Amino acid sequence: MDHRTQRFKNENDVYCRTFTLDQKTFCFRRWMQHTAILNVVGFVLGVQNQEVTVLLVVTLMLFAVLLVKLHFKVSQESLLVMASIGIQVTTTYALGKRSLQFYDIRNVKDIIINEGITMHKVIFYLVLLLQDHDTHEQPLTLVPLFKHSWPRLNFLQEVYAGTQEVLKHRRKMCHRDKNVTMS
Numbered sequence: 001m002d003h004r005t006q007r008f009k010n011e012n013d014v015y016c017r018t019f020t021l022d023q024k025t026f027c028f029r030r031w032m033q034h035t036a037i038l039n040v041v042g043f044v045l046g047v048q049n050q051e052v053t054v055l056l057v058v059t060l061m062l063f064a065v066l067l068v069k070l071h072f073k074v075s076q077e078s079l080l081v082m083a084s085i086g087i088q089v090t091t092t093y094a095l096g097k098r099s100l101q102f103y104d105i106r107n108v109k110d111i112i113i114n115e116g117i118t119m120h121k122v123i124f125y126l127v128l129l130l131q132d133h134d135t136h137e138q139p140l141t142l143v144p145l146f147k148h149s150w151p152r153l154n155f156l157q158e159v160y161a162g163t164q165e166v167l168k169h170r171r172k173m174c175h176r177d178k179n180v181t182m183s
Helices: 028-045 052-072 153-182
Strands: 002-009 015-022 074-082 086-093 098-104 108-117 122-130 141-145
Touching: 015 153, 028 052, 074 153, 108 153, 122 153
Parallel strands: none
Antiparallel strands: 002 015, 015 074, 074 086, 086 098, 108 122, 122 141
16 A cells, blocks of 8 residues: 655645555456466366356356456545645545545544454554534544555554644634634
8 A cells, every 4th residue: 555645735824634545456467367267267167168158147247246346446545634624535446436525624523543453453543533513412423534445553643643733723723713702
């Protein structure tokens, strides 16, 4: 997995960061190796002596499996954190489809690194804590980030530090606005 971090500041002094995690796209070479192995096994079993309709059905089934695999394969996940607007989570799939989710900055309580313990290992993941800004009595909503790629802890720590910097800037802006309105 490859990851990139960008930091930029526009003329309004609004901090913005984007974190991108690229995954290895579909491995055509490995798919061809598996196809060759299946062809050899089919030849040994005498599939070539079967009816043409059986071969056509098997070929269509393999093509359908390929399309389903490509449809659900995530090639890139990114997190855009903007201090004045909110957080946008983008998931890009191998066939080009994009899924966008936006969370208003007023609903963002915090971003944390959480851990999940399985039978064999500990999994770390980044979680967005959301709370309705009108009613603070509601429980927090947990939204996992980078849920398709499961990045390593060092990348999560880099994202955590960057998002905390942006959220800290946001808190300063809110505190400054409250002091101005009280005066």
